[in-house]
Amino acid sequence: MSRIWGWVVAFGRFWYDFIIGDDWTVAAAVFIGLILTGILNANHIVGWWLMPIIVVVITGVSVQRTSARR
Amino acid sequence: MISTSLLPVLITTFLASAVEATEMVTIVVGVGATRGWRSTIIGAVSGFGVLAVIVVVLGAALSRIPIGPLRLVVGFLLLVFGLQWFRKGITRVAARGLAGMPGQDPHETAEQWTGPGIDWTAWLLSFKGVLLEGLEVAFIVVSFGAGANNYGVAIIGGASAIVIFLGIGFVVHRSVRRIPRSFLQLIVGTLLTSFGTFWSVEGLGVDWPASDGTIVALLILYVATALTYITLLRRRAPRLREAA
Numbered sequence: 576m577s578r579i580w581g582w583v584v585a586f587g588r589f590w591y592d593f594i595i596g597d598d599w600t601v602a603a604a605v606f607i608g609l610i611l612t613g614i615l616n617a618n619h620i621v622g623w624w625l626m627p628i629i630v631v632v633i634t635g636v637s638v639q640r641t642s643a644r645r
Numbered sequence: 646m647i648s649t650s651l652l653p654v655l656i657t658t659f660l661a662s663a664v665e666a667t668e669m670v671t672i673v674v675g676v677g678a679t680r681g682w683r684s685t686i687i688g689a690v691s692g693f694g695v696l697a698v699i700v701v702v703l704g705a706a707l708s709r710i711p712i713g714p715l716r717l718v719v720g721f722l723l724l725v726f727g728l729q730w731f732r733k734g735i736t737r738v739a740a741r742g743l744a745g746m747p748g749q750d751p752h753e754t755a756e757q758w759t760g761p762g763i764d765w766t767a768w769l770l771s772f773k774g775v776l777l778e779g780l781e782v783a784f785i786v787v788s789f790g791a792g793a794n795n796y797g798v799a800i801i802g803g804a805s806a807i808v809i810f811l812g813i814g815f816v817v818h819r820s821v822r823r824i825p826r827s828f829l830q831l832i833v834g835t836l837l838t839s840f841g842t843f844w845s846v847e848g849l850g851v852d853w854p855a856s857d858g859t860i861v862a863l864l865i866l867y868v869a870t871a872l873t874y875i876t877l878l879r880r881r882a883p884r885l886r887e888a889a
């Protein structure tokens with residue numbers, strides 16, 4: 576039983592590291608950005624520009640925060 | 646011998662498939678050089694295996710698979726993971742520049758898998774890249790093959806594109822190994838972020854202005870972004886070099 580639980584924990588940790596990593600705000604920004612892009616598209620508003628902007632901005636915020644921590 | 650009337654089908658299928666094959670090989674070579682080759686190759690072989698089963702089972706009915714949701718999920722995963730390497734690459738290159746050849750830098754092996762089993766991160770990235778791009782090549786083959794009423798020529802065009810670009814990837818992979826690890830992480834992070842942005846947005850049903858050509862524009866934007874942040878970090882925090 577504990578071995579199966581260990582696999583479940585390892586599986587969950589793998590996906591956490593893969594998606595969230597060391598800064599959860601980046602994954603959250605990407606997730607919210609895609610939802611907003613989908614909403615724009617559903618309302619027939621051109622929305623391809625939104626994700627590149629979010630990527631550029633959230634990278635700057637995250638990199639700045641990492642360097643400030645050091 | 647292929648008749649001249651089928652030559653345009655062969656060339657078009659080859660060129661359209663070459664775009665997807667380039668993306669596939671870029672991901673596999675980049676991940677392999679950064680994380681290690683064993684798990685990356687196992688992931689690529691697994692991807693080809695699943696792809697072969699899908700193609701054999703579905704055949705011409707392949708075009709009914711909803712590629713949009715698959716692009717969205719794969720794109721989202723590539724984007725969030727690519728951004729991790731993109732950010733780490735920016736911070737590390739800002740701290741240490743392009744110096745540090747393999748074997749000299751204690752930080753450079755941080756992303757390399759040294760455990761006894763499979764590196765599931767490398768496996769998954771490689772698997773997804775091969776499966777998604779392979780499916781796109783299969784769609785191209787089915788579309789052009791049905792249009793020309795000749796699947797044989799379309800299959801030759803698609804398969805030869807994959808074989809040729811895999812060969813190119815095999816030839817260049819040794820050169821990629823010589824790139825300093827932190828810089829390589831930045832390059833692969835930029836590539837994964839670009840592909841991830843493109844596929845996730847396309848998966849939502851949004852049309853990019855220049856279709857697949859937009860990937861190049863995204864690459865240019867993200868390279869400019871990385872250079873800007875590296876310059877700012879180096880100016881603002883010279884102490885970062887000791888800290889990283």
